Amino acid sequence: MLLDIQSLRHQYNKSKDAKCAINTLSLQVEPGILALLGPNGAGKSSLMRILATITKPTQGVILWQGQDIVKSPQLLRKELGYLPQYFGVYEQLSGIEFLQYMAGLKGLESSHAKSVIDDLLNKLNLTHAAHQPLKGYSGGMKQRIGIAQALLNDPKLLIIDEPTVGLDPHERANFRQLLTELAADRCIIFSTHIVSDVESIADRIVIMRGGTLIQSATADVLQQKVADKCWTLTVEPSELKQIQHEYIVSHSIRKEGKLELNLVADHCPDSKATVRAASLEDAYLYFTSDQSVSHSAVRIS
C-alpha cells in the first residue's frame, strides 16, 4: 500500500470543544483513482491539504511508502503533484511560460524540463495554445494546464481538489478520460460533490460528512448497500413538501400533472410505492443526508 492514513484528526480552532475539520479518519490508498465525495464542509479540502503536506494535522500518522510524512514532508513532496481548489493561474504568462516557471520552482533541469513540457502540452491537448496567454484559456484549458503543472515531476501521488467545477459536460467527460489514463501507475485522489463525475472512473469512493469518513467502497458496493431502500412513488404536487420533510427525494419528474418521485427510505414509504434500482446518487444522498437537508436533493425535470 502506498499511502496509509491512521487516526487523522484536524482542528483549525485549537480551543477544546471546537469542531474537528477531520475527525479520526483512517484510510489506505492503493494505486488507481480514489474519489472523495461529500457535501460542503465535509472536510475534503482539509484532508487534501494535509496529504499535500501544506497543512500539518492536529493528530494522526500518515505513511507514504512506509515513511512518516507528517514528521518528514519532504519525503513525499518530490513524488507529489497537487492541484488546489483555487488555482490562481498567472494570467499574463503563456501556457509554456507558466510551465517553464513551475518546472523551475520544482527544480527540473532545463533540458529535461523542455521535453517534459512538450510532452505534457501534447498529452493534455494544449500544444495549439502553448504560446497564448493563460487569460484567454477556457475553464477546461485552465484545468488542463493546472494538471500539467501537477504532472511536471511525474508524481506517484496526484491530488486534485474539485477539478470539474465550472467545466462544461464535454470538458468534464474529457477530464474523466484523462484521469483514467493518468491512473495507470499512480495514486490519484480527487474530490467533488458531483456524483456523476466519479461513477465510471473511481476505483474507490470515500464519502465524508462533517469531517468523518462514513463510507469507503466501490460504486457497486455502495449501490448494493441501498438496494433495498430505493422506491418510486407518484404523488400530487401539493404533497411534495411533506414528503421532502419525511424522506430523501433523489429525483422528481413531472408527469401528467403529477410528480413521480425517486425516494430513498429504510422502509416502504407508502403502500403505492414500488421498488426501483439504486443509483450511486441514491447511495450518496442516503449516507450524507438527514431529513433536514433532503430538500436540496430535489431536481424537477
Ligand SMILES: Nc1ncnc2c1ncn2[C@@H]1O[C@H](COP(=O)(O)OP(=O)(O)OP(=O)(O)O)[C@@H](O)[C@H]1O
Ligand atoms: N482555513 C480554515 N480555517 C478555519 N476553518 C476552516 C478552514 N478551512 C476549512 N475550515 C472548516 O473546516 C471544515 C471542513 O472544510 P473543508 O473546506 O475541508 O470542506 P470541503 O469538504 O472541502 O468543503 P467544500 O466542498 O465546500 O470545499 C468546515 O467546517 C470549514 O469551515
